[in-house]
Amino acid sequence: MIFVPHAITGKLLRINLTDKTAKEETIPMELYKRFVGGRGLAAWYLWKETPPGVDPFSPENKMVWGTGPLTGLPIQTAYTNWVGVTKSPLTYGYCRNRCVSYFGVMMKKAGYDMIIWEGKAEKPTYVIIDDGHVSFGDATKLWGCTTDLTQIVMQEITGPGFEYAVIGPAAEKLVRYATVQSGTRSFGRGGHGAVMASKNLKAVAIRGTGELTMANPEKVRELSREQIKQLAASHGTKRMQQLGTTNIHGMVNKLGDCPYKNFQSSYNPKHEKIDEERIKYTVRHAGCGHCIISCWKYVAVKEGPYAGAWCEGPEYETQWAFGDMIDNDDFAAIIKANQLCDQYGIDTISTGNVVAFTMELYEKGILKKEDLDGLDLKWGNMPAVFELLKKIAYREGIGDILAEGAARAAKKIGKGAEKYAMVVKNMEMPGYEPRATVAHGFQYLTNTIGPVHSIGYGTQEVFQRPWAVDPRTFDGKGELTAFNQNRLAYMETVIWCTFAFRSEWHDPKLLAQIFAAATGWEEFSTVDTFMVVGERVWNLERAFNVREGLTRADEHFPDRIMEPIPDGPAKGCHWTRELENKLLDEYYKARGWDLATGWPTRAKLEQLGLKDVADELEKLGKLPK
Secondary structure, eight states: OBOSSSSOOOEEEEEETTTTEEEEEEOOHHHHHHHOSHHHHHHHHHHHHSOTTOOTTSTTOOEEEEEOTTTTSSOTTTTTOEEEEEEOTTTSSEEEEEEOSTHHHHHHHTTOSEEEEESOOSSOEEEEEETTEEEEEEOGGGTTOOHHHHHHHHHHHHOTTOEEEEOOHHHHTTOTTBOEEETTEEEOSTTHHHHHHHTTEEEEEEEOOOBOOOSOHHHHHHHHHHHHHHHHHOHHHHHHHHHGGGGGHHHHHHTTOSOBTTTTBSOOTTHHHHHHHHGGGEEEEEOOTTOSOOOEEEEEOOSSTTTTOEEEOOOHHHHHHTTGGGTOOOHHHHHHHHHHHHHHTBOHHHHHHHHHHHHHHHHTTSSOGGGGTTOOOOTTOHHHHHHHHHHHHTTOTHHHHHTTOHHHHHHHHOTTGGGGOOEETTEEOOSSOTTTSHHHHHHHHHOTTSSOSSSSOOHHHHTOOSSOOOTTOOTTHHHHHHHHHHHHHHHHHHTOOHHHHHTTSSOHHHHHHHHHHHHOOGGGSSHHHHHHHHHHHHHHHHHHHHHTTOOGGGOOOOGGGGSOOOSSTTTTOOOOHHHHHHHHHHHHHHHTBOTTTOOBOHHHHHHTTOHHHHHHHHHTTOSOO
């Protein structure tokens, strides 16, 4: 079958788990022109269909999974990208995740740009989507299975040719940072998996055989040849081909930008040992379809106490979370931790943070062995870490408290534990030190999904690309952050690969031309048009959070970030509350928002074509006077 118009399918699939119904709906072309696709369209439907103040685990909360116009097309760095949005059980705000598995390709070829999940099944359920046919199955016997076993069993049920999105035991126990796993990739942050579990949805299988078309395929091929030439010449492609995202580990340590031992420092004196060990475990290089970068690395441990452990990765963030963050320099143990987190279905970033938080509480005497079910949680004790991961995933003993995330756990533990929770808006911070790279750190405060490294990445500071910026200075960093956030928001509407996009391994102007040639939407042939879309999406997401109670008071760092870094290349660097407020003022001003509340103004929302959003916020009393 041929889909018209080009590149998109123009349809969404709405699945109600309560009454086991599925229906197709047309997506108005006007919405594509406002939000393009991917993260933009998904955010719009979540905003329109999720009631204000809804509990994340309520059947009324929705999950919206979306593809971009270029998903499934033979175009470099775009083929496998898809996104999922929901209300987060960790932050109680907007939650977006991006995944690069083939599930998104199958969604598109099955005929759908989006799937909206609503309601709650009466018992554990799996759903099979085979082109336009939807069926429901009893997943009771799968409940409790790890993500890898679930995918194996689903393959036996469906037969070949399907892709899967599943949850593990951590999601079933409503761990607030549980993931959705698809192949070896995941929706990692914010607890999307726990929302899926709250709906009694254990697994989704999807197969699509439809043909996707492009408006001007010959022009796309011509432009793609230039894109491949630019990617092949890029320094970033060469580094990623060798080591994947872990290629930056040594670099960020030399910059003093690698949080160490729960952010006690920003430099790991043993980082070279980890980097030297990394290469010997790689057994296979792979990557997304239609991409020459090949950044996926399959690693395996063949001998020693962790023999048999394997994973795809580890990504830099996971290497950091179970290496530097907890003072472990055994790379084989990092692989094992990565494997366990994937099998249980828990976010490696939040989990590594929670483990480091617990280790520091143990170091400070706030938690003792008897509080930890007998675990000796000294820094780097990996056998104890593996036991703790299981306790978190199954909410056993101390794991029941830690499954709530570091912020909530700290409140329950008391005794000053809050001081050691490295969180913003109840979400654990990622593997970059905000005292060492100011704009890259500042985005943790202002991101619409909490402190996530990828959606406002300060490449100008970390990589000195696409232009160089002093990472230690504060001047202009609020405005720079807004620019980076808008740029990456529009990237996730198309959806381009974040790695090649944010440091401009290929020319942004070329990418806009490829998009226009593929879709036939000539008005999107310039970067400026896309930047407006990015700003529109960002303001819509901000409006969602404002509706859920966000104010300026929520945007602040933990106290530790106000303390000077004690050693390493960034020694002495720190924030102050005065600087924090100064940058918030600069940032809000750059965005055209109210300085006192951090809320979007009617003027800004109407400028971006979001008058309907402004009207709803005004009804709720959450529009600045």
